[in-house]
Amino acid sequence: xxxxxxxxxxxxxxxxxxxxxxxxxxxxxxxxxxxxxxxxxxxxxxxxxxxxxxxxxxxxxxxxxxxxxxxxxxxxxxxxxxxxxxxxxxxxxxxxxxxxxxxxxxxxxxxxxxxxxxxxxxxxxxxxxxxxxxxxxxxxxxxxxxxxxxxxxxxxxxxxxxxxxxxxxxxxxxxxxxxxxxxxxxxxxxxxxxxxxxxxxxxxxxxxxxxxxxxxxxxxxxxxxxxxxxxxxxxxxxxxxxxxxxxxxxxxxxxxxxxxxxxxxxxxxxxxxxxxxxxxxxxxxxxxxxxxxxxxxxxxxxxxxxxxxxxxxxxxxxxxxxxxxxxxxxxxxxxxxxxxxxxxxxxxxxxxxxxxxxxxxxxxxxxxxxxxxxxxxxxxxxxxxxxxxxxxxxxxxxxxxxxxxxxxxxxxxxxxxxxxxxxxxxxxxxxxxxxxxxxxxxxxxxxxxxxxxxxxxxxxxxxxxxxxxxxx
Ligand code: HEM
Numbered sequence: 001x002x003x004x005x006x007x008x009x010x011x012x013x014x015x016x017x018x019x020x021x022x023x024x025x026x027x028x029x030x031x032x033x034x035x036x037x038x039x040x041x042x043x044x045x046x047x048x049x050x051x052x053x054x055x056x057x058x059x060x061x062x063x064x065x066x067x068x069x070x071x072x073x074x075x076x077x078x079x080x081x082x083x084x085x086x087x088x089x090x091x092x093x094x095x096x097x098x099x100x101x102x103x104x105x106x107x108x109x110x111x112x113x114x115x116x117x118x119x120x121x122x123x124x125x126x127x128x129x130x131x132x133x134x135x136x137x138x139x140x141x142x143x144x145x146x147x148x149x150x151x152x153x154x155x156x157x158x159x160x161x162x163x164x165x166x167x168x169x170x171x172x173x174x175x176x177x178x179x180x181x182x183x184x185x186x187x188x189x190x191x192x193x194x195x196x197x198x199x200x201x202x203x204x205x206x207x208x209x210x211x212x213x214x215x216x217x218x219x220x221x222x223x224x225x226x227x228x229x230x231x232x233x234x235x236x237x238x239x240x241x242x243x244x245x246x247x248x249x250x251x252x253x254x255x256x257x258x259x260x261x262x263x264x265x266x267x268x269x270x271x272x273x274x275x276x277x278x279x280x281x282x283x284x285x286x287x288x289x290x291x292x293x294x295x296x297x298x299x300x301x302x303x304x305x306x307x308x309x310x311x312x313x314x315x316x317x318x319x320x321x322x323x324x325x326x327x328x329x330x331x332x333x334x335x336x337x338x339x340x341x342x343x344x345x346x347x348x349x350x351x352x353x354x355x356x357x358x359x360x361x362x363x364x365x366x367x368x369x370x371x372x373x374x375x376x377x378x379x380x381x382x383x384x385x386x387x388x389x390x391x392x393x394x395x396x397x398x399x400x401x402x403x404x405x406x407x408x409x410x411x412x413x414x415x416x417x418x419x420x421x422x423x424x425x426x427x428x429x430x431x432x433x434x435x436x437x438x439x440x441x442x443x444x445x446x447x448x449x450x451x452x453x454x455x456x457x458x459x460x461x462x463x464x465x466x467x468x469x470x471x472x
Contacts, residue, residue, distance in 0.1 A: 007357040009055060011046035012037060019048030021193070029453055031340040034058070035370035044354050050193025055358060057366040060377060060401035065353050066345075066364060067401070067409035075410045078346040078363050080192045081201055082185050085210045086217075086273075092266035094274065094343065098410070104257045105267065108248060109414050113241055113267070119417045121238045122162045123316050129157045130425050134433055141469045144439045148284055148462035151426065155280040158422055163268055165228075165240035170220040177217045178272055184210060185273075186454025221265045241268065274415055278338040279422040281458045285336040286328060286427055288463055289384045291436055292447050296386055300325050304431045314432045319424050325431070327389035329423055330403075333372075333396060335384060337405035340369035340457045345411065368404045369457070377402040434467040 014020055024033045024047070034056050038045055043059030057063050066074050075098045077083075079090065087095040093109060096102040112118065133154040137145055156175055160168065168174065191200040191207075201207065228242045239247070245267065249259040290297035303324045308314045345364040350357065375381045379388070394400045396416070398408035406413035413419075430436075438447060450460040 009044040009046040009354075009356040009358075010041045012041065014048045017050075019050055019052075021049050023047075024049070025188070029451060029457070031367055031369045031457070034341075034365070034367050035373075038367070038370060044356060046356075050190075051196060052193055053359060053362045055353075055362055055364050057364065058370045059374065060371055062354060063366050063368075063371060063404060063408070064401040066366065067398075067404075067407070067412075070351055070353065071409035073349055073351040074345050074347055074364055076346040076348045077411075078192075078344050080189065080344070081207065082187075082189050082192070082210060085207070085214050086181055086185060086269065088262050088266040088269075091263060092270045093414075094270050098348065101257070105263070106414065108259075109267070112244055112248065113271075114415055114418050116417050118244070119421065122158070123421075125161045126158050126421055126425055127315055129154050129161070130429050132157070133426060134429050137430075137434065137467050138469055141467055144464050144466055146462050146464050147287060148280075148459065148464075151283050152276070152280045154426060155276050155283075155422055159272055159275045161240070162418075163241040163271060164224050165237070165242070168220075168224055170223065174217070174220045177213060177220070178276070180213055181217065182273060182277060182456070183454065184213070186456070217269065218265060221268055222261065225261060225264060241271065271415075274413070275418060275422070277456045277458060279419050281338045281456055282329070282332055282336070282419075282423045283426050283430075284459055284463050286332040286423070287430065287436070287465070288447060288449060288459060289332055289335070290328065290431075291438065291465065292444050292449070293384050294444055296328060296384065297431070297436070300328050300386075300427075301431045301435075304428050308428075308432055314425070314428050316421060316425060319421070319428060322424065322428060324386065324390070325424065325427060327386035329420075329427070330389045330394075330396065331384055331386040333405040334378070334403055335372065335382075336451075336457065337368045337372060338456050338458075339405075339407075340451075341365045341367050342404070342407045343411070343455075366404070366407075368407070371402060371404065374402065433470055435470060437466040437468065439464055439466055 012020055012023055015022065023037060024030045027033075035058065038056060038058035043057065044062045045056045045058070047054045047056060057066055077090070077095050077097065080095075083095045084090050090096050091101065093102060093105045096105065133150055136150060157167070160171055160174070189206070191197075194200055225242060225246070228246060233239070233243060242264070245259060245264045249264065252258055290300060303322055304314065307318050307321045342365070347358055347360055347362045347364065349360050352358070372378070373381045394403055396403055396405050398404065398406065398412045401408065406416055438444065448461055451457040452460045
């Protein structure tokens, strides 16, 4: 059937009951299928997934319309079952509706928890954790190393120490519960596509499973908060994120926007969910692309070694001199934006975009992955060419809509300052200390670059490489 409102954006015919679900999860990943559909129906496309209306945005111009010109009309998040359970009923930042509560939390995040000053205070944590990574790879010199496992462990270690101050006794349990949570959040939940069928939400056994997992995560975080409250911080130890949250809680005890323990836990969980897979995934895609493109690897290694050879080791003081590596990271984020369709938004009111009518409560997906590969904007769009960013001001700060790996507008990622050193420092170290070979005499061009299915587009297969330690 075709819907009766004829002024909706164009889109494929919908089937009864399922709408267009079959077209986006048929043979390839949703962001790939949607890119192909957009080539036929245009950069603003209307679909129905189950009974829910969606618009899919696939060009910089329409992305700008949605996330800049009409940002206020599109800055809500939809109320999705999985997300709601894990976000303490959407009282966090990521999944909260656009309201005063979100505004207060976002301000606290930007000004306090993820500020440049705070990120700098975690420098020694990053340097230690990345050094541990280097040591553990060195110990496996000449044999195959599962870099995916090691890099994830490192990123998780940095986040856990920044959030909790030290390695917690719950670290392993927390890590595996979080892993499971992220996997569950990446799937399609049938109840979210048929919101009118209330019984789907009530009787769902999946819901019970989600709640059980959430309770486990909740208990661990509560224990960590209680421990912070009962033990005084040793003098000289930098404030971690739980300390900072407790301080804000104390200072705002009588304010209308009091921070409860639930709010604290929702923010901590957001930071873990948003920071770990995204940063480690970017490091791994960067390494994969460099292995596939040995000339790029060589140039990046030359630069890191030139800058740090005098010192004999890599630290954060001179990372700003690695201009080519910064271009490598940008190019990685262009081809592999870790959240390929950003996070879903929802229209708060009826709105006109590009002459088409968008009803209130329409869900919005911005295909940042397709936009980053649009040949109209990028020469040799499918090739990995960091040079395109050398002496070029195009950036991911949310103003160049052809390059939006962190989104744009009011809901743009507030964690860029936290993320960048977690990507730059490990890459610099991996390039400085090691040369890299593929196992089983595999040729560089044979490295499989297939992505996994989920909110984040990680490598489907783990990245396994052989490190050769560089003699200094
Ligand atoms: C390479 C690393 C990262 C990438 C690619 C990334 C990307 C994104 C994207 C695409 C969004 C959605 C933007 C939108 O809807 O327009 C987002 C939101 C968010 N990110 Fe990140 N992110 C990264 C790292 C981080 C880190 C390290 C943190 C925190 C420590 C963080 C915290 C958040 C939060 C709290 C939101 C929700 C913002 C809101 O809804 O108001 N992110 N991120």
